[in-house]
Amino acid sequence: MADTHSVIGTKNKKGQTFTDTWKMMNEAPRTPSFYTGSEVIKEALRRASCDVMIAYPITPQSEAAALIGELFAEGYIGDYFRGESEFAVMSQCAGAAFGGARVFTTTAGPGTMRAMENFPMWSGARLPIQMIVTCRGINSPLSIQPDTLEIAYLLNTGMLVWHAETAQDFFDWILKGYMVSEEPDVHLPLALCCDGFFVTHTKDVVNLTPTDMCLPPYDPYRSPVPCMDMECPPVRMMRDPFIMKSNYISYATHASWQQEVWAAVERSRKHTIKWLNGLIETENTDAEVIIVASGTAVSQGREAIRLLEDEGIRCGLVKVKVLRPWPGEEIREATKNAKHIVVPEFNVTGWLAKEIKATIPDSDRVNAGPHVCGGMTMPPEIIASEIKTLLGMRTMSLAGRGS
Amino acid sequence: MTQYRVLPGPEHFLPPSAASMGICLPNPGEAHINGVIVPEEKAYEEAAKQFLMAKVPTLFPGPLVLWAWNEKAARKATAIRHLYNTLKECVQPGQTPMLIPMPDYRPKYPKINPEVEINPNHPNLTIWHNKIDCCMFIGVHCHQANLSLKIIRGGTSCYTIAMCAQAGHEDAMLSFRDASVEKIMKLADTVKRLKGTVKPRLTSAKSGASN
Numbered sequence: 123m124a125d126t127h128s129v130i131g132t133k134n135k136k137g138q139t140f141t142d143t144w145k146m147m148n149e150a151p152r153t154p155s156f157y158t159g160s161e162v163i164k165e166a167l168r169r170a171s172c173d174v175m176i177a178y179p180i181t182p183q184s185e186a187a188a189l190i191g192e193l194f195a196e197g198y199i200g201d202y203f204r205g206e207s208e209f210a211v212m213s214q215c216a217g218a219a220f221g222g223a224r225v226f227t228t229t230a231g232p233g234t235m236r237a238m239e240n241f242p243m244w245s246g247a248r249l250p251i252q253m254i255v256t257c258r259g260i261n262s263p264l265s266i267q268p269d270t271l272e273i274a275y276l277l278n279t280g281m282l283v284w285h286a287e288t289a290q291d292f293f294d295w296i297l298k299g300y301m302v303s304e305e306p307d308v309h310l311p312l313a314l315c316c317d318g319f320f321v322t323h324t325k326d327v328v329n330l331t332p333t334d335m336c337l338p339p340y341d342p343y344r345s346p347v348p349c350m351d352m353e354c355p356p357v358r359m360m361r362d363p364f365i366m367k368s369n370y371i372s373y374a375t376h377a378s379w380q381q382e383v384w385a386a387v388e389r390s391r392k393h394t395i396k397w398l399n400g401l402i403e404t405e406n407t408d409a410e411v412i413i414v415a416s417g418t419a420v421s422q423g424r425e426a427i428r429l430l431e432d433e434g435i436r437c438g439l440v441k442v443k444v445l446r447p448w449p450g451e452e453i454r455e456a457t458k459n460a461k462h463i464v465v466p467e468f469n470v471t472g473w474l475a476k477e478i479k480a481t482i483p484d485s486d487r488v489n490a491g492p493h494v495c496g497g498m499t500m501p502p503e504i505i506a507s508e509i510k511t512l513l514g515m516r517t518m519s520l521a522g523r524g525s
Numbered sequence: 526m527t528q529y530r531v532l533p534g535p536e537h538f539l540p541p542s543a544a545s546m547g548i549c550l551p552n553p554g555e556a557h558i559n560g561v562i563v564p565e566e567k568a569y570e571e572a573a574k575q576f577l578m579a580k581v582p583t584l585f586p587g588p589l590v591l592w593a594w595n596e597k598a599a600r601k602a603t604a605i606r607h608l609y610n611t612l613k614e615c616v617q618p619g620q621t622p623m624l625i626p627m628p629d630y631r632p633k634y635p636k637i638n639p640e641v642e643i644n645p646n647h648p649n650l651t652i653w654h655n656k657i658d659c660c661m662f663i664g665v666h667c668h669q670a671n672l673s674l675k676i677i678r679g680g681t682s683c684y685t686i687a688m689c690a691q692a693g694h695e696d697a698m699l700s701f702r703d704a705s706v707e708k709i710m711k712l713a714d715t716v717k718r719l720k721g722t723v724k725p726r727l728t729s730a731k732s733g734a735s736n
Contacts, residue, residue: 248668306667307550307692344691346667348588348630371632374679375646377539378672385544385671385695392549 129338134171136197138336143301146337147294147397152329159322162289163228163254164189165330166296171337173200173223178211180233181266182318183256187228208233212240212253219249222342222349224300227251230318231258231265234272238279244311245280245383248347250303250340251311252296253281256318257417257468259496267497268317270417273445274473280383282312282390283446284398285416289326291443292316297337298397306344308390310383317418317468346386391447401449402442404456409438411509412460414453414478416442419466419500426466426505437464437509442474450481462512463488466505470495531560531698533682540679542671543695550693551702558699565701572661572699573715575684576612576622577723579659583623584609585643589690590664591626597706598664604709605663611713615720623655627662630669645669649680658726661686662697663704671696688712 129140141150146169157165163186167175175194177187194202200223205211208229219225229237234255244251259265260272276283282303286292295314303312316322342349394401405427406412413423420441427437440456442449457463457478465475465488475490482488492508494500510517527547534540548560556568563571576582586605593599605624612622625643632646639654645665652660660683662670667689674685674696686701687694688709693702701708 305692309668346671346691347669348666371647374539374676375632375672378675381539381542381545381675382668382671385542388542388544389550389692 134336138169138334140171140338141335143297143337146331146335147298150331150335152331154327155330156325157289157328158185158325159256159289159292159316160186160189162293162328163296163322164193165328166293167193167226168198168333169331169336170226170297170300171224171339172198172226173340174215174218175199175202175226176205176211176214176218177202177228178205178208178233180208180230182258182268182322183228183230183233183254186254186256186322190226190228208237209240212237212244215251215253216240216244216247216249219244219251220247220349222340222345224304224340225249225251226254228254228256230256231260231269231272235260235275238275241276241279241281241311241313246379248309248345248383248386249311250300250309252299252303253311253313254296255313255315256322257315258318265496266318268319268418269469269495269497270315270317270467271469271471271473271495273315274469274471276313276315277446277473277477279313280310280380280387281446282308282310282387282394282444284312284314284444285442286314286316286321287417287420287441287443289321289328292321293328293330295398297331300337300340302390302393302397304340304344305390305393306346308386308393309346310386310390315417320418387447394444394447398443400452401444401447402440402452402456404438404440406436406438407440407456408459409436410460411435411462411464411512412438412440412457413464413466413505413509414440414442414457414474415466416445416474417468419468422500422502423466423505425502426509429502429506430509435509435513445477448477448481453478454482457482457487460487462509464505464509464512465490466500467491467493468495468500469493527560529560531557531678531695533684533698534678535680535682536678538679540675542675548695550695551700553703556699556701557693557695560695568699568701569712569715570719572686572701572712573719574723575659575686575699576661576716577615577719578726579620579684580726581621581623581655581657581659582612582616583625583655583657583660584612585625585627585660585662585665587627587662587665587669588629589666591628600706601664601704601709604706604713608709608713608716611716615716617725620725623657625651625655627665627669627673630666643673645673648673648677652677652681652683657683659684659686661688662694663688663709664690667691667694670694
């Protein structure tokens with residue numbers, strides 16, 4: 123049986139040292155490196171002591187999935203193969219996790235949607251699988267371009283959902299994500315999302331931990347449910363499908379089961395705050411206008427704030443790092459003094475604005491937008507323009523017939 | 526800060542999970558009583574008092590301690606047997622300690638035998654049948670323990686204790702965390718020390734599907 127603590131300081135077959143994760147992430151020296159987001163995913167996985175990665179090609183995550191294949195060839199991943207479809211991949215991930223493996227996969231857009239049935243199953247079965255979601259358009263007509271609409275569908279699956287802004291977030295959160303999702307009181311899958319292409323296909327300076335350090339291995343015997351160990355005695359306690367019975371007890375148990383999944387989401391709050399240093403990050407929350415955003419909309423918001431500062435307009439910023447568990451109290455506190463809350467999003471429905479409206483008092487302060495979608499960029503000028511309009515200031519037209 | 530407290534039921538047709546009501550799990554060295562974080566020492570006293578007050582104090586050992594699948598499990602099982610024997614020695618006439626296993630997690634159809642086992646899908650049946658008014662879960666996988674604890678809180682007035690080997694259970698009225706042989710033995714010692722100082726309840730657990 124694995125004992126996580128007993129292996130700290132020992133080496134794996136690649137000569138990496140199993141390292142206390144807190145020390146590795148917070149105290150070990152970092153090397154600045156110029157990488158694409160996809161390459162960063164590979165570098166994080168190199169250090170993640172991952173047992174199984176299952177891949178299926180779909181843009182924009184295909185490159186990351188292929189790069190992790192190289193890691194397997196180098197011997198850093200226990201097993202690696204391609205599934206028959208996204209649905210098959212997510213089912214195979216479940217099988218590997220049921221068996222006690224640390225599991226990783228990547229998906230995007232229509233792939234996320236095709237595999238959707240698996241995600242509440244993962245949560246209900248308490249499988250701490252990590253899934254990278256490199257968001258892209260999901261609807262017909264086909265688009266491979268960045269669009270965050272699929273995140274809205276993940277929010278009620280019982281998975282932990284984090285939204286990375288940068289490649290640096292990605293590197294750190296992949297490794298920290300396992301520490302949160304594998305806690306026995308949490309033990310839930312993590313959807314670690316980013317905006318496809320903007321993060322995956324652009325290069326950025328990322329500070330990497332040493333390649334000779336890696337996470338301690340996953341210990342399935344700390345799981346809140348029995349793993350499928352066919353050798354050890356608590357083996358025959360599979361999760362029976364009590365929902366196949368039609369009676370009050372079955373219904374009540376299933377209700378209690380669902381509550382327990384969401385209780386585990388709540389319990390992740392404490393661990394996530396510890397590892398990510400809070401569910402949100404804030405700047406200038408005493409300002410009259412606050413931009414609240416997640417993903418790369420945060421970067422565009424920052425640039426808009428800089429543009430407005432040049433005109434003497436001061437704005438605050440809330441970067442929402444974690445969507446599940448939802449940082450309701452933090453957002454209420456950060457926006458309590460704001461007259462206007464501007465929520466720029468890369469999707470057509472404005473799911474983040476809806477979440478915020480449901481969280482704060484006086485929700486008519488929320489300006490749901492600007493929105494772009496289908497792969498459009500969001501120039502910071504349109505955020506700045508929207509803010510100036512809210513403040514009753516004249517703003518030049520940013521779109522029109524060119525007259 | 527939440528005002529919610531984890532108290533004996535019957536609480537509701539479908540009681541909320543304590544975590545959703547803002548109850549947090551204790552850190553190492555701590556426990557919780559009714560959802561309030563306390564030093565672990567205080568929890569030993571309270572758990573022992575609850576056992577000694579109960580008409581039918583009961584231990585529910587789960588699969589993790591029912592088989593000698595590793596050395597630690599075997600030693601824990603011995604300690605649990607010691608705790609049970611201590612309860613029997615320390616209670617007064619009219620009190621009936623019980624030791625009822627949760628051998629697995631599959632729902633028992635068509636009907637469980639509540640005199641010999643408890644099941645996480647319908648734990649209230651065993652509580653009701655045996656009129657159990659105080660129980661302790663130990664060696665039950667955390668997910669199944671939480672299912673049970675919520676259902677018990679929803680439909681019975683039983684006082685629930687969790688001796689959890691991991692992070693604890695906020696759905697119990699009292700929870701230890703990081704359970705070890707030493708902690709089980711310390712609880713037995715506390716029961717022994719408080720013998721004769723606690724007045725037993727005269728009535729047994731109320732039953733009822735909801736309030």
